[in-house]
Amino acid sequence: MESVYKYGFEFHVLSKEENSPAGQLTKFETAGDWNDEDCLKRFSASCDIITLENEFIDFQKIKFLECTRKKVYPSSEIIKLIQDKYFQKKTLEKNGIPVAEFVSIVSSDDIRRFAKKYNYPLVLKSRTMGYDGKGNLTINNEKEIEDALKKLSKRGETMCEGFVRFDKEIATQVARNKYGEIKVYPVVETIQKNHICNLVIASKNLFDNIKSQVTEIATKIVTDLDYIGVMGIEMFLTGDEILVNELAPRVHNSGHYTIEGCYTSQFENHIRAIMNFPLGNSEMSSDNAVMINILGKRDGKAKLTGAEETLCNDKTYLHIYGKNETQTGRKMGHITVMNKDPIQALKIAIESERSISI
Numbered sequence: 001m002e003s004v005y006k007y008g009f010e011f012h013v014l015s016k017e018e019n020s021p022a023g024q025l026t027k028f029e030t031a032g033d034w035n036d037e038d039c040l041k042r043f044s045a046s047c048d049i050i051t052l053e054n055e056f057i058d059f060q061k062i063k064f065l066e067c068t069r070k071k072v073y074p075s076s077e078i079i080k081l082i083q084d085k086y087f088q089k090k091t092l093e094k095n096g097i098p099v100a101e102f103v104s105i106v107s108s109d110d111i112r113r114f115a116k117k118y119n120y121p122l123v124l125k126s127r128t129m130g131y132d133g134k135g136n137l138t139i140n141n142e143k144e145i146e147d148a149l150k151k152l153s154k155r156g157e158t159m160c161e162g163f164v165r166f167d168k169e170i171a172t173q174v175a176r177n178k179y180g181e182i183k184v185y186p187v188v189e190t191i192q193k194n195h196i197c198n199l200v201i202a203s204k205n206l207f208d209n210i211k212s213q214v215t216e217i218a219t220k221i222v223t224d225l226d227y228i229g230v231m232g233i234e235m236f237l238t239g240d241e242i243l244v245n246e247l248a249p250r251v252h253n254s255g256h257y258t259i260e261g262c263y264t265s266q267f268e269n270h271i272r273a274i275m276n277f278p279l280g281n282s283e284m285s286s287d288n289a290v291m292i293n294i295l296g297k298r299d300g301k302a303k304l305t306g307a308e309e310t311l312c313n314d315k316t317y318l319h320i321y322g323k324n325e326t327q328t329g330r331k332m333g334h335i336t337v338m339n340k341d342p343i344q345a346l347k348i349a350i351e352s353e354r355s356i357s358i
Contacts, residue, residue: 003267003268006268011028012026012043012046013030014040016031016033030042040064049073050073051074051229051270052072052073052074052249074229074249074250085127085128089102089159091225092247098244099244100236100245102162103159105157105158112142115139115142120141120163121140124148125158126155128155134195137152164238166237167238169236170234171190172184172218172232172233174231183282185258185266186206186211186284188202196293199293199346202289202290213242229250229270229273230255232250232253251266251267253331257289259336261286261291262284263282287340290336290342291349292337293331293333294331294353295331297328299326300326304320307356313352316349318352319333320333326358333358
């Protein structure tokens with residue numbers, strides 16, 4: 001929102017609840033269901049350009065907005081493609097982007113055939129509505145097939161992927177405007193905890209051997225898709241080999257460190273991209289930056305404690321999202337630490353997170 005206001009624009013938000021985290025930062029909040037077309041009409045009446053906070057809105061509703069001559073980024077066609085992980089992988093493969101082996105699943109026999117070709121373990125995934133590990137199950141042997149398929153089939157269609165024995169999980173963000181100008185952010189290491197991003201480690205000295213390869217992959221993806229805005233790209237790294245795992249058509253949690261850690265944050269470049277402004281410098285402004293997510297540790301009303309201890313640390317930045325309810329594993333905020341010593345930055349980040357309760 002700060003990136004909107006710094007250019008003198010009004011920021012309108014549509015949320016399912018009043019006083020949402022985004023709604024707390026603007027007087028223009030519409031509370032309602034984005035599946036309700038009347039609600040979409042009311043909301044969009046005051047908007048010149050519409051963008052998305054997540055990719056889980058029905059692409060048909062985005063198409064509805066587009067039919068009213070509203071500019072929406074990302075477009076309904078992009079959301080339709082990315083919402084279905086099988087179509088997403090098919091498109092990446094067709095465009096020459098490296099991905100793990102995969103197949104669409106109709107029956108348990110399809111899984112058996114895939115396992116016979118690529119061996120166990122393998123990963124069964126929901127094709128739609130999966131995030132933070134939800135909708136993914138690892139199958140270690142034939143005995144686990146029926147139970148896994150029964151569980152995930154309740155969520156809809158499924159697909160199988162080969163199990164990637166990666167060295168590290170990595171990510172980048174890439175911004176592209178309508179003129180085709182592109183800025184790619186540094187490659188970062190992401191460390192998961194219970195399938196949820198826990199730590200992001202960024203450094204000017206990391207991943208020199210694969211920077212050009214990642215830049216080429218990211219540039220090709222957004223160019224081939226004619227994508228406008230910021231996209232998060234999650235990848236696996238094994239040695240020097242890169243496999244693209246998933247695309248996120250939005251600013252991404254792995255890029256939150258860019259708020260303080262880069263000359264132009266992913267949020268500002270997203271606004272610049274959809275407004276067709278020149279894009280800002282995506283390089284790091286600090287030698288090292290470590291971001292750690294603040295995850296809920298209980299269920300109930302959110303109440304922040306421990307901020308004072310965290311803020312005593314130099315070059316440590318606390319972001320609390322303003323969610324009214326906390327839940328175990330829910331992203332409630334994040335901490336970013338800058339330090340010339342990457343080990344020290346990591347240590348401060350972990351200690352700071354431990355001092356926070358919310």
